[in-house]
Amino acid sequence: MTNSLGRSRRAVPVVAAALGALACLSACSGAGAGADTAARATAQSLAPAGPCQKAQFAAHSGLAAGAIQTYVWKPAASGAFKPGAHHRAAAIDTARRASALAAHELAAASPLVAGCPGGTRLVNALATGTSLASSASKQLTAKSVNRLTLAGANSITTTVLQEAKTVGIDVKPVKPTAGQLAATAG
Numbered sequence: 001m002t003n004s005l006g007r008s009r010r011a012v013p014v015v016a017a018a019l020g021a022l023a024c025l026s027a028c029s030g031a032g033a034g035a036d037t038a039a040r041a042t043a044q045s046l047a048p049a050g051p052c053q054k055a056q057f058a059a060h061s062g063l064a065a066g067a068i069q070t071y072v073w074k075p076a077a078s079g080a081f082k083p084g085a086h087h088r089a090a091a092i093d094t095a096r097r098a099s100a101l102a103a104h105e106l107a108a109a110s111p112l113v114a115g116c117p118g119g120t121r122l123v124n125a126l127a128t129g130t131s132l133a134s135s136a137s138k139q140l141t142a143k144s145v146n147r148l149t150l151a152g153a154n155s156i157t158t159t160v161l162q163e164a165k166t167v168g169i170d171v172k173p174v175k176p177t178a179g180q181l182a183a184t185a186g
Helices: 002-028 033-046 054-078 088-113 120-141 147-166 178-182
Strands: none
Touching: 054 088, 054 120, 054 147, 054 178, 088 120, 088 147, 088 178, 120 147
């Protein structure tokens, strides 16, 4: 009998510890007002922060894509920036303005999709695109044309359009007007 009583006495601390752990888990899992508040805070932190303004995003990113594709990548691919190319200075100046406009438009587009479900990759692509377009503009200002930077700006613009589709936004590149390019101080 003492043997079974000895086992009972050893089991008491184990049972007490188990009950304490159960009480702790119960409190943390949603039972009680404190746990309810914690659960709501967690749900809010997982929710997308910011707006999901698809139409405005499409307008900004479409203009950026059109600027890069029309005035930066096509002239670069055709050799318009090579030394001795006909109208090289004008092509470089137009590309500089276009890449500055693209950087501005991509930066303006980013907060518009911060709240879109699944938009994290899109926001990251926008940040990269803004950086590359800005770098291209600075290089073109210095008349230092780095084809890899221009190719990167074109590539990330394509990535932005693809990522936008995954969020449910269909973006069409829009060729900027001469007035839009002229307004770019870049």
